[in-house]
Amino acid sequence: MSDMTIALLGQPNSGKSTLYNRMTGSHQHVGNWPGKTVEKNEGSFTHNGRRYIITDLPGTYSLAANSDEEIVTRDYIADNRPDLMMIVADSSQLERSLFMLADYAGIHLPCVLILNLMDVSRTQGKLIDTDGLSKKLGIPVLPFVASDPASYNALYKLLESGDIPEWMLDTSGLEQNIREKFGESYTAACEALSGEDVDVYSPMWLFTKLAEGDEVAYEAVVQTKGIDHARLRDVMDSIENGAPKTGSCKYAWIDSLLEGCVGGAKSSAALSGFDKFATSGVGGKILAVAVIFGALLFSLFAGLPIMAVGDLIPGAGEPLSEMLLEAGASPFLVSLLCEGILTAVSFTVSMCGYIFGATFVFGLLEDVGYMARISYCFDGIMQKLGLHGKAVMPFLVNFGCNVSGCSSSRVLDNWSQRVTTVALAFVIPCGATWGVVGMISTAFFGTGGAMLIVLALFAVSVLHLYFTSKIFGRRLLTKSDRTGLIMELPPYHKPKWGSLFSFSVVRMVNAFRRAIGIVVLISVVLCILSYSKSGNFSDSILYKFGNAIEPVTIYFGLRWQTFVAWIASWMGKEGALGALAAVFSDSSVMSAVSQMNVAEADSDAVREGLTEVLTKPQALAFIFAYYFNMPCIMSLSAAIHETHSVKWVLRIAIHYTVMALVISCLVYHLADLVW
Amino acid sequence: MKLSEMKVGEKGRITAVAGTAAFQRRITAVGITPGSVFEIIRREPNCPLLVYIRNTMLAVNADDCSRIETEAL
Structure with missing residues (x-):
């Protein structure tokens, strides 16, 4: 069986590096991404005779091209097209943490969602219906506790599934939000983009990135043939405050995903006694x-x-x-x-x-x-x-x-x-x-x-x-x-x-x-x-x-x-x-x-x-x-x-x-x- | 009202985010977008503002807070 490549994607503090360390053990290689000061972590493990090569992408809050880390992450995904993307979210801060998934939505590569820190969210009194989420997203959603061997067994079982190529994220809800928010602009931009993917990116993904003023995405589009560049530029120039708008669409999508799937206690805003002192001026x-x-x-x-x-x-x-x-x-x-x-x-x-x-x-x-x-x-x-x-x-x-x-x-x-x-x-x-x-x-x-x-x-x-x-x-x-x-x-x-x-x-x-x-x-x-x-x-x-x-x-x-x-x-x-x-x-x-x-x-x-x-x-x-x-x-x-x-x-x-x-x-x- | 003008303990909703595209992208990624509901947790001199938003405790630079429009809830 050929090697399978996996990339771990997630926000800082999502615990994805713990996952990576536990799975790869000592089979790790630390290097640098070419030309960048970003650490490249690549490791491997073998399970039931198959070798898995796993890349721990840098922890970033989004896939915007704000920093070297984010650019490296995007380039890696587009150039290497891993067999499976594992998107890790912190279930104790689910709303914010799912933003990475929302920012990924529209990239056409198979993915799974791993809800890490389930033990913490459980102690918060939060109840998460992972099956319900999975139905809405069209991909497997795995509850995960990084210190629990049972979690890894479930993950390995998932990796042996023959359906991996079909695990494509259902982005219709998000697209609906974007269409409502941007109206004509979105339709026109999609037409200008000829309705087809560029690399692994769907027209919707490219539209949101262009609306956010993302120069790296712009470069990629400019070099692509078959696009009505003049029309696209006209449409995009007419959009103001793109990032807050697309951001609202993405969070509204996240809210609709979580609705009915997350119950129990609301997490509290209050600072602990210790933190009250730790964040006081003097x-x-x-x-x-x-x-x-x-x-x-x-x-x-x-x-x-x-x-x-x-x-x-x-x-x-x-x-x-x-x-x-x-x-x-x-x-x-x-x-x-x-x-x-x-x-x-x-x-x-x-x-x-x-x-x-x-x-x-x-x-x-x-x-x-x-x-x-x-x-x-x-x-x-x-x-x-x-x-x-x-x-x-x-x-x-x-x-x-x-x-x-x-x-x-x-x-x-x-x-x-x-x-x-x-x-x-x-x-x-x-x-x-x-x-x-x-x-x-x-x-x-x-x-x-x-x-x-x-x-x-x-x-x-x-x-x-x-x-x-x-x-x-x-x-x-x-x-x-x-x-x-x-x-x-x-x-x-x-x-x-x-x-x-x-x-x-x-x-x-x-x-x-x-x-x-x-x-x-x-x-x-x-x-x-x-x-x-x-x-x-x-x-x-x-x-x-x-x-x-x-x-x-x-x-x-x-x-x-x-x-x-x-x-x-x-x-x-x-x-x-x-x-x-x-x-x-x-x-x-x-x-x-x-x-x-x-x-x-x-x-x-x-x-x-x-x-x-x-x-x-x-x-x-x-x-x-x-x-x-x-x-x-x-x-x-x-x-x-x-x-x-x-x-x-x-x-x-x-x-x-x-x-x-x-x-x-x-x-x-x-x-x-x-x- | 600007986020920077709100008092500790007040709750509000973000209505608009101004600033450069790079700033807007950065602030969006951590959960500050029009429609988000927040609570001001702490304001100390010479320290960033502490805001609780989307299950997250965020420290935001005081200057940046003046680019964020809100309405009180």
Whole structure:
């Protein structure tokens, strides 16, 4: 039997991804849709000897061409013509959720309707007559509980039916509404369209899309022969407020479907006691900040086991190098392998701990539905940056790890907003930054001074954000891209631990794969530069280079030692500490860079060395240069992956590098006046 | 009356949605169309308006609410 292709279509929060995960298990492939930043999820399963290939289309509210997600979805349906479309609706919010079905109506491909979350709608006291619905629609309607194996058995049975090609949605009711609403225009447009399908689209579907001002549908029609284009244009130009009108028709159709098929209790509009607090102006923000703080702590905790593995890796360096040296390997190559490459691997593995932790914890907030409340609370603040509430997530995740922060920018509606968010959110340094800032500021300025420095860093961050939003916002966000927040506050759900865990692992593994190559390359370069035959750091190229350019770097308040540390933090923010340790302990930089948690003695040595070499203004300059430095290479590679634009990510990186140097220059020269 | 002018606890019906085609499509997809019945749930300064409409709790940007015409019920 030939493979059967299935596509899952549904609104966000309809639970279709749970369905997908349960059916495909580990047979999943995550890729990208060609030329788009939209994740492509394809998996397969075998049942009774037949293989089913299933595509989880992006969760969108409609099939309008508003975003990349929706365009991808439409293109997929038209180009691939899956054997069966599974339309998933949330039965606890049936009216709104069926809009996807209404927007699909008129596409001539077999489909079934899956009413998910039946357990939730049952507890709401809602009674849904799925057989009645099925009769009205002319397709099977399956009540579904994503956690119940019986639901899947019913679904598999459905898939084995020989009638699949006949499951065509009955759209006569909808067409009736449209004819009544648009009258002559509709008849005339259908005549102009010669009454025939274009691709999989019926004249009715095309009419509604054209009436909604859908440019992508317009393109498709223009290229089709046998259409009276002049007449069609005349008719369509005469229609005003198309989307509200077609929308009313679609919802009226949904209402007529549900009439007599849905009974029992009406769902209530009231907010729960918790939500009353969570959405209040002041209390909601305080709660959100507290939850975010807790989430960050917890994400560190969740990533700890992986970070510990990363920390162990450099330990293998010493025995390994001894073994290789005894075997007669060249000392240079041994140092390259044991210091350079091992360090790079260790860094990337530790970073994976952060990525896993941040993805898991913030994914959890999203999963239970609280993330939408956070977006709601911070919408006002994000608007000042030209963004809206949904953009808050990357900013928050960045406090943990900038790599995960980039990935979470996916929640944004369009590309321009996504790039702007990535560009702005990099002002928030990752968790690793604070260790270095804390150590150096207390060493020079004591605890009280360190607190003042943190406040100053925050104050400068606000200015930086404002400035960066002006620069990137002006270039990236046109007026039509600056859409306001329109977002559902979903009911709270129990988290789906299994899919959350596998999702975090997949994100982590993908980030590791992307980053490892470039991190190894850079560390090898650093290793070569810091290598010297004598073993003394002062004989290395890096030392000579550092000394040679100090006259320039000192203008920005950076001595050559701190400049090297500043460069090393491109590899990973912790890199700076190791580089400083190297510079002051006169050993190879890379072996010290690898000691991310510099031992107590070493860190004393660094502190001593620093206080001897640097003046207070220079220390301050370094703290600012380091704090506002561009994020690590891994974050940049994640940003390229999310934005698909090397050009913009390079611009962002250069912007941050320049800003860091300008800020440190200002701080240095101002502080110089004081001390 | 505009959606942005309605008070918390008031119920109404949408009568018209103005704005660009893109905005109209976006707002239609989440259930705000002429004829929809709604209730204003929450209005806080510097926050979006919370509206309960078609079984759904929606947060809608305050500026966007001024493009939506309603009648009180």
